[in-house]
Amino acid sequence: MSQRTSSNSPFSLNKSSDIDSSFGEELTGSIVSVGVDGFLHFAGLSDFWNSPQWLTTINELSNDAEQKKLKHAWSQAKGETSQYRPFCGWMDVLIPLLIKPQRASRRDIKFLPLNTTRLSATPGFADGNEVPGTASGFQPDAVCVLKDVALSNWGHVLVPLEFRYTARGLSTPKSTSATRIASSTSTSLSLDVPGPSEPSSSQDPPTTTTRKPRGPVTSHLHSGPTTSAPKPDSPISPNYKPTGDGIQLARYAMETLAAVGDRTHVFGMAVNRPEIVLWYFDRCGAVRSPALNVEHHEDFLAFVKFLSAIIYMENDALGFNPFFANATEANPGVQTNLCNSFVDIPDRGDLSLKLLKVLDRRTGLVCRATLVFRAELGKDGTTEEVVLKSSWQHVTRKSESEILKLLHSSGQAKDYIVGFHHGWDQKGATGSFQRARFGESAPIVAHDRALRHTITEYLNPITELSRPFHIPHIGWSVLQAIKFLNSLGWFHRDISIGNMGFAMVQPCNGVLVKLHDFDLSKEHGSASGAPHWTGTLPFMSIELLTYPDMEHKIGFDVEALIWTLLWIVRVYTDGRNTFKVAKDHPLQNWFSNVALADIGSNKHTYLRMVGDFTNQWYAPLENELRELVLEWYEMREAQQKLRRKMNQPRLLCEDVYGLEGLLRIENWMRTTLQRWDVPRNTCPEPCGRHCARN
Structure with missing residues (x-):
């Protein structure tokens, strides 16, 4: 199947001011804020945090001299980059203290200061192949990863971190530095711009184009729980205007999502000492917590809860809902290469689908984020080469599967349009379904999206x-x-x-x-x-x-x-x-x-x-x-x-x-x-x- 290239385009092809403007505009229209309790509700660990074991852990942790010493070292570090290592050292002490409750389910994590380390970014694609020279590197400040992972690409990242040295309230995006942007293959959140090989599809206009204000979607989601409008006393405060750290963190989240094709969302941390803002990113935008001042006891406890959530919450709550990955994989979150995996097709036990090759993988945050595989469809002992296309489509639209099924009701369709085999909506993979986890203060989803899969005939690229x-x-x-x-x-x-x-x-x-x-x-x-x-x-x-x-x-x-x-x-x-x-x-x-x-x-x-x-x-x-x-x-x-x-x-x-x-x-x-x-x-x-x- 001929696939258009991805939206990947090196930052070096764009002016840094255009990139910051594009990220800032999209985030401004898609960020909502929730109270810290609502944000932490997502983890589903309320019973754990109310247990006697947790209270004992908090008392020990709060009085631990070593963690106090390392937190102080972080607070006294001169300059931004000098904060990375002491902050991660502080995490190294906090994490062992948090695993003392010995919950049955636990992931071992670590924080790494990267500073000059570049993580390989998602390459561009053209005509079903990676475009040489587009899989360059992107440099985050620090990341949280599984302890036994040899970090090499964004697919290994559990939570990205962005630090800021400027005073609170100022917006000085570090992304304008040439050293920060020149080697990344990321683009703006929703704009698909031409890469070095080919142009790509776009749903959202460039930032220099005037757009009408976005209004709420009136229809409700049919495949999962919906979120309602905020109550008068709701902590939701829409139209938050992002600062430089939020924009940069969104870029990290974008690469993290793109690197793992079946990841639904990613958490992030924006560190502006002594404050830490917790972030959540999905295909509908972003959710942020209030700034937590870790010098204040209550805010420090809230931050510790979030840290424990990374350790204890279920894979799907952390964003790893392995639709494609082998269910026996011990750490599905680090399985970035899904080729040779088998896809479970709902209600079609007579079909088998094996992923063979990535034909296209789109970066982007608030977008369809299309992922396309060449695959092998098996039925009754025979196999056929097909295409599996997965994309986050607007829930208010007919799915591509519905459209193809309708068009193929005409016997002539086979001569003009791609053949259709099967399609389905991924259960639980919608913006509103995920955001319902925030509880009563669940943020509104202005333009909800659902992850939809379509299996079609394989077509050769037209350029052949x-x-x-x-x-x-x-x-x-x-x-x-x-x-x-x-x-x-x-x-x-x-x-x-x-x-x-x-x-x-x-x-x-x-x-x-x-x-x-x-x-x-x-x-x-x-x-x-x-x-x-x-x-x-x-x-x-x-x-x-x-x-x-x-x-x-x-x-x-x-x-x-x-x-x-x-x-x-x-x-x-x-x-x-x-x-x-x-x-x-x-x-x-x-x-x-x-x-x-x-x-x-x-x-x-x-x-x-x-x-x-x-x-x-x-x-x-x-x-x-x-x-x-x-x-x-x-x-x-x-x-x-x-x-x-x-x-x-x-x-x-x-x-x-x-x-x-x-x-x-x-x-x-x-x-x-x-x-x-x-x-x-x-x-x-x-x-x-x-x-x-x-």
């Missing part, structure tokens, strides 16, 4: 159809798929290089081009179900880039197809992306981190070019691509003239962005000198009907 004669066939095939979806009352809404692939037709070895990735699709006339615009940035229609809130039209998908074809013939050579560095990319102003309207303007200028639409490999197609661009440009210009005449700047003409516009492009493909509707190289006789593979 790399010969010039393949381009017209890809264009015609995808246009017919868009037309087919329209006949059923659906829009795809994310036509891109990563969302089209091909299957091999047997026994003739011809190819069948299809669309996949339908979790952003919508029915005609229905609400989006997602709070942000959708699409893959470089391929989005100029109209959507200019007016992101515009109601979707079929012509937006047609235009996205045109941009995709133009991208391939300029960027790829014999199936390989020839531009590995963003600054050398010939189409970088289709995805650069600027306002969406500016990208739309750049693409409009591209339509006005008189040539140079292809590279040397695709030079035989130059005249055809120029004619296609001219056709689309003239259609849009006629619409623009009508807009001026009627003084309606948002007017969309049916003969451009409606079905009539699609038919005009279809007619151009049929009547151009070298027809696009007939394969130029076909599979061998006696079939001879399909486009040839080579």
